[in-house]
Amino acid sequence: MSLANQLDQIFVFLQHWIEGFFPQWLQPGVGALIAVIGIVATFPAIFAVTTVLERKGLGRIQNRLGPNRVGPLGILQPVADGIKSLTKEDIVPRSADGVVHFLAPVVLVVAIFLGYAVLPVGRNMVLMNMDAGLLFFFAIGASTELSIFMAGWSSRNKYSLLGALRAVAQMISYEVPLLLSSVVAVMMTGSLSTVKIVEAQGGFTGIFPHWYVFTPWGFAGFILFVIAALAETNRSPFDLPEGESELVAGYFTEYSGFKFALFFLGEYLGMLSIAGFAITLFLGGWGAPFSFLGFMPSWAWFFLKLFAAIFFFIWLRGTLPRLRQDQLMNFAWKFMLPMTLLNLLVAGAWRFLGDGWSRWVICSLVLLFAYVLLGRVLMRHQHLGPRSYRYAE
Amino acid sequence: MLGEGILQGLAETAKNFAGSFVSKERLTTVQYPEERIAPIENTRDFPILIYDGNDPLAGLRCVACQICEKECPPKCIYIVKSTDKKPDFVGKMQIYPTRFDIDISVCMSCQICVEVCPFEAIKMDTEFELSTTDRFGGLMHNREQLSKSNEHYHKIHPTEAAEVDARLAEEKHKAEVKAKAAAEAAAAKAAAAATAAPTPAAIPAPKPIPESAPAKEPGA
Amino acid sequence: MIFGFSLTFLLTATLTVAGALAAAMLRNLVHCALSLTVTFGGLALLYLQLGAQFAGFSQILVYIGAVAILVVFAILLTRGAGIPEYRGFSTSWFFGLVIASAVFALLTWSVVRSLPASAATAAPSVTVQSIGASLMSTYVLPLEIVAVVLTVALIGAVIVAMPESRAPKSEAESSGAK
Numbered sequence: 001m002s003l004a005n006q007l008d009q010i011f012v013f014l015q016h017w018i019e020g021f022f023p024q025w026l027q028p029g030v031g032a033l034i035a036v037i038g039i040v041a042t043f044p045a046i047f048a049v050t051t052v053l054e055r056k057g058l059g060r061i062q063n064r065l066g067p068n069r070v071g072p073l074g075i076l077q078p079v080a081d082g083i084k085s086l087t088k089e090d091i092v093p094r095s096a097d098g099v100v101h102f103l104a105p106v107v108l109v110v111a112i113f114l115g116y117a118v119l120p121v122g123r124n125m126v127l128m129n130m131d132a133g134l135l136f137f138f139a140i141g142a143s144t145e146l147s148i149f150m151a152g153w154s155s156r157n158k159y160s161l162l163g164a165l166r167a168v169a170q171m172i173s174y175e176v177p178l179l180l181s182s183v184v185a186v187m188m189t190g191s192l193s194t195v196k197i198v199e200a201q202g203g204f205t206g207i208f209p210h211w212y213v214f215t216p217w218g219f220a221g222f223i224l225f226v227i228a229a230l231a232e233t234n235r236s237p238f239d240l241p242e243g244e245s246e247l248v249a250g251y252f253t254e255y256s257g258f259k260f261a262l263f264f265l266g267e268y269l270g271m272l273s274i275a276g277f278a279i280t281l282f283l284g285g286w287g288a289p290f291s292f293l294g295f296m297p298s299w300a301w302f303f304l305k306l307f308a309a310i311f312f313f314i315w316l317r318g319t320l321p322r323l324r325q326d327q328l329m330n331f332a333w334k335f336m337l338p339m340t341l342l343n344l345l346v347a348g349a350w351r352f353l354g355d356g357w358s359r360w361v362i363c364s365l366v367l368l369f370a371y372v373l374l375g376r377v378l379m380r381h382q383h384l385g386p387r388s389y390r391y392a393e
Numbered sequence: 394m395l396g397e398g399i400l401q402g403l404a405e406t407a408k409n410f411a412g413s414f415v416s417k418e419r420l421t422t423v424q425y426p427e428e429r430i431a432p433i434e435n436t437r438d439f440p441i442l443i444y445d446g447n448d449p450l451a452g453l454r455c456v457a458c459q460i461c462e463k464e465c466p467p468k469c470i471y472i473v474k475s476t477d478k479k480p481d482f483v484g485k486m487q488i489y490p491t492r493f494d495i496d497i498s499v500c501m502s503c504q505i506c507v508e509v510c511p512f513e514a515i516k517m518d519t520e521f522e523l524s525t526t527d528r529f530g531g532l533m534h535n536r537e538q539l540s541k542s543n544e545h546y547h548k549i550h551p552t553e554a555a556e557v558d559a560r561l562a563e564e565k566h567k568a569e570v571k572a573k574a575a576a577e578a579a580a581a582k583a584a585a586a587a588t589a590a591p592t593p594a595a596i597p598a599p600k601p602i603p604e605s606a607p608a609k610e611p612g613a
Numbered sequence: 614m615i616f617g618f619s620l621t622f623l624l625t626a627t628l629t630v631a632g633a634l635a636a637a638m639l640r641n642l643v644h645c646a647l648s649l650t651v652t653f654g655g656l657a658l659l660y661l662q663l664g665a666q667f668a669g670f671s672q673i674l675v676y677i678g679a680v681a682i683l684v685v686f687a688i689l690l691t692r693g694a695g696i697p698e699y700r701g702f703s704t705s706w707f708f709g710l711v712i713a714s715a716v717f718a719l720l721t722w723s724v725v726r727s728l729p730a731s732a733a734t735a736a737p738s739v740t741v742q743s744i745g746a747s748l749m750s751t752y753v754l755p756l757e758i759v760a761v762v763l764t765v766a767l768i769g770a771v772i773v774a775m776p777e778s779r780a781p782k783s784e785a786e787s788s789g790a791k
Contacts (some may be wrong), residue, residue: 130672132666135666135667135674139677142679143677146681146682161689165686173684194743
C-alpha cells in the first residue's frame with residue numbers, strides 16, 4: 001500500500017489495531033467507542049482553537065491585537081477560559097425551574113454531538129453510514145431548538161424568554177431554506193447518505209473536481225445553505241437572540257459557570273458540524289481540489305476546508321452588522337424560500353437538459369435573473385440613504 | 394444589486410485584516426506596560442512644588458501665602474506656615490511652608506492652584522502611575538514628596554518652564570537694579586548730609602526713603 | 614431477552630410510557646409538554662428499532678422539531694404556564710376510570726389480534742427510495758392535496774396575523790393638538 005494511502009487510512013488502521021485486542025463479539029462496540037472518543041476529542045479541540053482564532057481574527061479586523069498574554073501569541077487562551085468558567089459560581093435563580101434549567105445545556109450538547117455521527121471526516125471515516133444520514137442530521141438539529149426554549153423559559157426572566165422565543169422563531173424560519181437548499185445535492189446524488197454524496201463528488205474532469213459548488217445550482221445552493229446555517233446556529237449577523245447589546249445575553253442570561261460554557265460549546269460545535277455538512281454537501285467533503293493534490297490524506301483536506309469555513313464565518317462576523325428580527329424573518333420567508341424553491345427547479349432542469357454547455361448557460365441565467373429581480377422587488381420599498389434627523393423645535 | 398454592499402464590506406475588512414500585519418496605521422494597539430505613549434506637553438495629573446538649584450528646602454519657591462489652599466475647589470491642600478524666614482530668589486526674606494500636604498485622592502487636577510500662584514511655585518506633573526496599596530496615607534503627598542527640581546519641570550513642560558524662567562530672571566534683574574539704585578541714592582544722601590552746615594536745629598532731619606521692594610510683587 | 618422482548622425494546626417502551634404518564638399527570642404545563650417530547654422521542658426510537666429509518670427520523674423532525682415547539686408556543690402565548698393554584702377534583706371519577714379501562718381493553722385486544730401468527734415472516738424493507746418512488750407514482754394525488762392544504766394553512770396564517778390597514782390620519786389633525 002502506498003505511503004499516501006497508508007497516511008490516509010491511518011486512523012482506520014489505528015481503530016482496527018485497538019479492536020484487535022478485544023474478543024470478537026466486543027469488537028464492533030469497541031470500534032464505535034474509539035470513533036466516539038475520536039470525535040469527542042477532536043471537535044472540542046477545534047472549538048478551542050476556533051475561539052482563539054476568532055478573538056484574534058476579530059481583533060485584527062478591528063485594528064487591534066487579540067488576546068496575546070496567555071501563551072505564545074495567546075494560543076493557550078482557551079485553557080484560561082476553561083479554568084475561569086469551571087471555577088465560577090453556578091447561580092440558579094430561586095424561582096427558576098430547577099430540573100429544566102439543568103437539563104437545557106445537557107440536551108443541547110447531546111443533540112449537537114449526535115449530529116457528528118454521520119459526518120464523513122475522511123475516506124472510510126464516518127461513525128455511522130446510514131442510508132438516511134442527512135435526514136438524521138436535520139432531525140437532530142430540530143431538537144436543539146427545544147433546548148433553547150427550555151433554557152429561556154426555565155430562567156423565569158422575561159428577557160430570557162423573549163430571547164428564546166426569538167431564537168426559536170428564527171431557527172424554525174431558517175430550517176425550511178436549510179433543508180430545501182440541501183435537497184438539491186441529494187437530488188443530484190440520488191441518496192440521502194452523506195458518504196454517497198461525498199463519493200459522487202469525487203470525480204475529476206481534467207484537473208477540476210466535480211464538486212457541486214462548481215455548478216450553477218450548487219453554487220446557489222451553497223450560498224443559501226451557508227446563510228441558513230449561520231441563522232440556524234445563531235451566528236452573526238443573525239445573533240439577535242444572544243445579542244449582548246439587546247437582550248443582555250438572551251436565553252442564557254441566567255446561566256453562569258460551567259453551564260454557560262456548555263452552551264458556548266454547544267453553539268460553536270453546532271457551527272462546526274453544520275460547516276462540516278456544507279463541506280460534505282457542496283464542497284466535496286474529503287476530496288482534493290485538484291487531481292494532482294490527491295496524495296494528501298482525505299482527513300487533512302476535510303479539516304483544511306473546515307478551517308477555511310471557520311475563517312470565512314469569522315470574517316463575516318467582523319464585517320456585518322446584526323440583522324433586526326423583522327429583517328431576519330423577511331429575509332427568510334421572502335428571499336430565501338423562493339430562491340431555494342427556484343434552485344430546486346433549476347437543478348431538475350439541469351438533469352433533464354442533458355450534458356453540454358447549454359445547460360450551464362440556461363441554469364446560470366435563470367438563477368441570476370431571479371436573484372436580481374427578487375432583489376429589486378424586495379428593496380423597492382426600502383429607503384436606505386443617509387439618515388435624516390428631526391430636532392425638537 | 395443585492396449583496397453588493399456585503400461584498401464591499403468584506404473587501405474592507407479583508408484589507409484591514411491583511412494590513413494589520415504590515416502597517417502600523419492598521420494596528421494601533423500600544424501594549425501598555427511594555428510600551429508607553431509619551432505624554433504631550435499639556436498633560437496634567439497632580440501638582441508638584443518647584444525648587445531652584447539643588448537644595449529642595451533652600452530653593453523652594455513657595456512662600457506659604459495659602460492662596461492655592463483657599464482657591465482649591467475640593468480643598469485638598471493643607472499648609473502650615475513657618476515661624477522663621479529664609480531668603481527667596483531675589484534675596485528677600487520670606488516664610489516657607491513647614492507642612493504642605495496634597496491629598497491626591499481628592500485632587501481633581503483642575504490646575505486652579507497653578508493659575509493663582511503668584512510665585513510660580515506649584516506646577517502640574519505628568520506622573521499618573523501613582524497607585525499604592527496604602528489607601529489613605531499612600532495618597533497623601535507631603536512637602537518632600539511634592540518638591541521637584543526646576544530641571545524636572547523643564548523636562549516635562551519645556552516651553553512653560555522656559556517662559557517662567559525668563560520671567561523670573563527679568564524680575565530678579567529689575568530687583569537688583571532697583572536695589573543698586575536705592576543703595577546709590579542712600580549713599581549720596583548720607584554724603585550730602587555729612588557735607589551740609591553743622592547747625593542741627595535749622596536743617597530738618599532727612600526723612601528715610603521708603604523701601605519699594607517688598608510691595609512690588611512679580612506679576613504672575 | 615426478558616419476557617420474550619429484547620432489552621432495548623423494554624428500555625424504550627418504559628421511557629415512552631413514563632413520558633406519556635408524566636405528560637398526563639404533572640402539574641406544571643410546560644413540564645407536561647416536555648415529557649410529551651420525551652414520549653415522541655421514545656416512539657421514534659421504537660420506529661428505528663423496527664428498521665423504519667425514514668419514519669423514525671421524520672418522527673423526530675416533525676414531532677419533536679415542530680409539533681412540540683408548537684405546543685410549547687401555544688402554552689406560552691396563552692396562559693403563561695404558572696403552577697395552578699387549585700387541584701381539580703371530579704365527582705364522577707369512577708365512571709371516568711371505567712371508560713378509560715374499556716378503551717384500553719379495546720385497544721389492547723385489537724393490537725393483539727392483529728399480530729401475525731408467526732413472527733418469522735420477512736419484514737418488507739422500506740427504504741427512503743421506495744417511499745419516494747411510491748409517493749411520486751401511486752400516491753401522487755394525496756401528495757398534491759397535502760401540498761394544497763399546507764399552502765392554504767400558510768395563507769390563512771398570514772391573513773390572520775396581518776395587521777389591519779387603517780385609514781391614514783390627516784397631518785393637521787395629528788400635529789394640531791400640540
